[in-house]
Amino acid sequence: MKNLKKLVSVIVTVAMLISSLAALSVGAATGQYGDVQESNSYYKAIKVLSGLGIVEGDDEGNFNPTSNIKRSEMVAMVCRAMGQEDVAKASGGSSFDDVAADHWAAGYIAWGVAGDIIYGVGDNKFDPDANVKFQDAVVMVLRALGYERIAQRSENGGYPTGYLKVASQRGVLASTNFDGATAATREVVAQVIYNALTTPLVDVSYYAPNPKDDEYVVYDGKNGTDLRTLLTYTNEIYKVKAVVENTAKTDENLRKDVDNPKAELDIIGTYDYYWDEILDNQFSSKNSTIKPYAGETEVGDYLGYTVEAYIAENDNEEWELLAVVVDSKSTDSETVSANFEAYDEQEGTFEYYEDLNDSKTVKIDTKTGDDLSVYYNGSKISMKEIEKEFGSLEKLLVDEANSITFMGPKNDDYDKIFVTDYSYAQVDTVRVDESFVKFTSGGLSLDPDDRGNDTFVYNLYDADGNTITLEDVQEDDIFNIVAPLVGGERKPLDDNVPYMDIYVTNETVTGTVDEEVEKDYKYMIAGEEYIIDRNATLKVGDEGIFYITIDGLVFDSDAASVVNKNYSFIVTYGNDIVFSVKTHMLKLFTADGALETYTVAPTLKVYDGDEFKTYKRNDKTQDAFFETIEDLVADETTKEAAIAKLGERIVTFRTNDSNEITELRFAKQGANFNVASSDSYKYNEDTQVFGSWDLNDDSKLFVAPVSDIATNAYNVDEDDLEIASFSSLDEDKNGGYSAFLYTFDRDEYLGAALVSEEIDGTLKKSHLAVVKTRSTGLDADGSDIDKYTFVQSGETITMGVDYDEMDAVKTMDTGDVFRYTKNGDGEIKKTNFIYDASTRSFDAGDFTYAKYDENDVAIVYGEVTDIRSNKMTVDAVGVDVEGGLKLTLNETDGNTYALVDESRLTSTNKSAAVKALGSSANIKSSYGSNEYFVVALIGETTRYEDCVQILHK
Structure with a gap:
């Protein structure tokens, strides 16, 4: 049985299953207003009318559904529903005293008054911002449909009863329950207009003195009449019932126009017209397929769904999709995200556990054979492809899938299976201008030109499924990547993958790996069980930050980040004896360039690469251990011997609240480190590589030159220790540098390098500096020191001079131009004096x-x-x-x-x-x-x- 995965967000997982191609179709006119959720009973009406351009939101992307509708807004909606917006905008504007010529609704108001849709309130005023009663909103809609005279007939009741009665009879009030005298809200009016779009139109051919004697025709397709509606007859927009067979994501041919991709719809029904009325009998029978432009719709979300789609012809007589909503009455779906047990391909039965403690599985029935369609990461795949890449459909569903959605018609077996299978990567850096993401291992170009595929598209989403950009991506974020098969095979992400959906998460867990619950699979971290990604490795005792994928796997970690990243060099060892008990001390040169002396705690843990060993002060086991440390830092009679021991002096450590060392890890002993040494390492400034390791901002360069400190004695003088920049290394140095390289075993970049020879800190890498003032002062030890204040790289900097290197530092004055290197204490160590301002002399040397x-x-x-x-x-x-x-x-x-x-x-x-x-x-x-x-x-x-x-x- 497949073990339970700790889900970070079920909502996000579900949202991913059939994700949209947002990079191809992003627009405001989708009905997806920030204040209109799918749970809103008027959501469908608002979404459709928004797509058709009949309703609009405000500048902040809100629809304000519960706000009362104004008279100006009402007449504008009716005008757009009747397809008369161009006429209204071309009108001369309103003649009412309270409607300025530049009022946004002036044209609509003039149109509405001229067409007897709405009237003024008296005294040549219109009152554009007044609320509209629900019954008056209904009146305006019925006028647009031609039903006013019918509503006014005595048997119907006239105003307002007759209008409400007729509207109800004709379905205009469907899904509304509003008191007629109450001010209408924007959402309820949207529902009324949505209903009115497919209500049969009325044509009054003779107006009698009494409305009951009028001669009129209701175009409802009965009694030999045509079927005419605002949607189809007036606006030439066709509402179809269809299955979304392919999107621009699943079919490369549909996304050739990246700015306006297409979708493939299998039409299975119509609503307010006959098949043979559409475009010269194009749809003379059911089950016709069209490929309209997707426009700003979200059709990419609905692969496999039965939908209501609104289509119209553009000026080139090509179909365009204006709006699309799910036909929830026709489709069932079910999503499973964990505990996959088995799938019987003959019976079409999928089994899973709702909970690990269950003794029985839950069964899901699917169709089999040619009646079953399988989609892998958004693209349809054949059974042959499944067998070739995964072995069988059961192995795909049970062993590979991260989540599965089953979909099909109501009250029947599911006929579609959507599988989501992630690839993971952790972000190192992002080069937004180049559309390139460097991972902790490898990198990924998202530029179609770089990938050699001009139809390549990608989408970025945050943990909540919201669309984001590369500018939003941060270091250490996890890319959870959904990509299709290529030629029936899973390909590397930098290969010719046609599209990607990328979910960017930054879920982490901080704590200690307390237990290995199941070897190389499940671990207890901070009291919770986690499954690790197949490429991850954990060890009991690891402590730090663990990065979690969108479906709850531990992908990577800065494990033991406190311990493993504070690289330090052991300078000297000492002890203090009180009543025959030794207290041990270490002087360390830290990655911050500081010399610090630490006392060792009464209990010390030392990690030797396999396990911790404990050394205590009171039982003198510490004494025996530190004899080895004393030997490690002792002088040698040859330089080669001193260099050989140098690499063993890099450690990481942990302290307690009293700042005593409680834990040591020796990098050379392989304590979660990769270690290498050589006398020929090269540095490359362009690629930022030292040896064969990539560098990043956290990479540290220790310089510990071994020298003859006395007769026949070789070691490191602490005054020669420094933390240097890698850019100070000479790229052209013959033979390269003698160095030890260390990296934590989960990092793809160099953690620290220890160079065993002095580097000259070549000046060619540093920017020019200009002296402002020279002064004298005291250094940290209270000794006299020269200080220079100078301008460099847009900053004003004050820095002392290392007196041990005074022979290399020329005394300078205001206006002089120079370059410099500094030692580990942040003091000027060497200069390249370039220009003497007092004598106008220039010497750039080499x-x-x-x-x-x-x-x-x-x-x-x-x-x-x-x-x-x-x-x-x-x-x-x-x-x-x-x-x-x-x-x-x-x-x-x-x-x-x-x-x-x-x-x-x-x-x-x-x-x-x-x-x-x-x-x-x-x-x-x-x-x-x-x-x-x-x-x-x-x-x-x-x-x-x-x-x-x-x-x-």
Whole structure:
């Protein structure tokens, strides 16, 4: 028996089963107003009239169903129902004193008065915002249908009794129960007009003094008369009863026009006309099939349903679908989302358990053979395809399906089975402009051009089934993807899949894996049982955040996130002895670049990759354990031996409320980590890869260079430790870097890297900086330190100087331009001094234009002679280019734009000489007596990224 799945949202699961192709047909005119739910008894009328353009909502997408209808709104609805909107809009406007010429309903009111549908209230006033009584709304509708004289006959009762009587007899008041003298609401009027659309019209050919003597014809199709209604005769809109056989999702040919796809309808009945009246006998018999344009309808929701569909011809004599609603009287459906037990293909009997504690199964009867249709993720599939891909229909239903909907005619076996089978992926990053989603494993382009399929479409929904966009997708969201078979086979999502419905969820559970209930299948997390996805792995003791799919599976996790992600490097070990009892201490260099000393708690758990081992202070088992740690951090006689032990010094840890270490995990021992080491790892800036691992914002680079700290002694000096950016690595370094790489075993990106050699922090990756002021102060240890305040990347930054590296730091002053790297304490470690503002001297070293190529950077200095069309011409010093060096604007993230006013360099407030500019648009060319020079950083061929402008007077 299939185990119970913890459903996150049954409603969402059901909504997914036959999901709409929202990317193809999204519109306001669908009747899906925010304040009109399907439970509303007038929902169908409002939805149809909205699709036909007879009723409209407000600017906020609401219909306001229970609001009283106004006189102006009433006449507008009647006008549209009669197909006279164009006539009303073309009228000269109302002549009433209280209806301005630009009033939204002026044309409707003029039309209504001219056609005797409505009248003024006296004194040349119309009172457009007055409420309409229900009986008066009925009067206007009967006038439109031609029944007024019949209602006025004495035997019927005249106003208002006769009108209400005739309306009731003709079905105009069906599904309404309203007191005639009560103000009518918008929803009840919608129902009245909906009923009136298919009410036979009346033609009065002779008006007698007494209405009972009139001569008239009721066009009800009886006694030799035609059947005429507002819907068909007046508006040429045809209401059909049909089965939705295919949609733009299920048939590629129906979505060739992506902006207006089609649907395939099998017509099984009509309502207010005869078959041979439609388009030159096109439907001369029942069971005709048409393929109308879907327009703004939601026909994509109704695959397999029997529906009421409203169709009309467009100017090209092609059918268009104006409105569609489910014919609930004709269709039964049942959805099952868990506990699938068996399916007998011969008998057509599906069995499932309503609850795991049940002893009996529930049976669902289906048709068999050619009478049964099966849909997989929204597309119809054959029995041959089922057998080829899944082995049998039973295996598809019992072993593969996440949820199943059975559908069929009332009071009969189900003849359609809709199977939903998800694929899952977890979001890493989203590139909205490129329609690309990078997952924690792989990625997915949603751009039809990239996929080589111009008819490819996708839909994004949130956990409640609402349509969303890629801009709404966040990191760590789960993509629950519904995609069809291709050529009868399940294909990778980046293959030629014709469509996708993607449900984006962010359901998580935070806690600890307490128990393995069923090996590699079901686990107890935070007191609840969860089934894991077939590709997921859990271990008892894992703690952290677990990501849940839409149908309740654990797909992935940041398990033990507190423990496994706070990478730290063991610097030194020490202890304190009190009454022969050792208290152990570790000095750690953390991923934040800080040196911290921690005391070990009386009880320490150490995870060795398979299980936790406990070491206690009081029984001295801690003493024996920390002897191994003491050996681990001890000096070695060779550099190679010291490097070999380096990788074992990366740990993650947990502390208690007293900030004592209670748990250690050694990454090198495989404690939920993947570990690799090499002396030839390369870094690629373009692909953001180090070694063979992808990088992300959380990836940490530890630099722990092994050096000769004393005679025949090799280890790591804590002053050399730093957390560096991967961009400071040299992509072209011969032989690559000697490093250890660590990643948590469920991550597809690099968690941490430990480089065992000093890196020079190449300056070519950093943006230009301009000194505002230099000052002195104290560092965290109370020692004297130089501090610089400078402008870089649009910010004003203050940073101290590492005195141990002072030989590499030139003393600078206001207006000077430089580049730098920093150490793990956030201090300037090394600089590349470029421009001396006081002497106008420039030295870019190896970064001059003369040594520039398209794979490198260059720094140039010279006078700006022209700026136009985003191109800057520079008379660059030391650059021999005919016509001057032309630099083209290249806006990238973090650019530095600044202005240095030389005239202020000698003022008392020198810092005012340097100003951060908002963008490159503020860079100027020479004019008048001013001369503008620039120090510019070129990032690509003749394209500059940073630009510091110097104003010469």
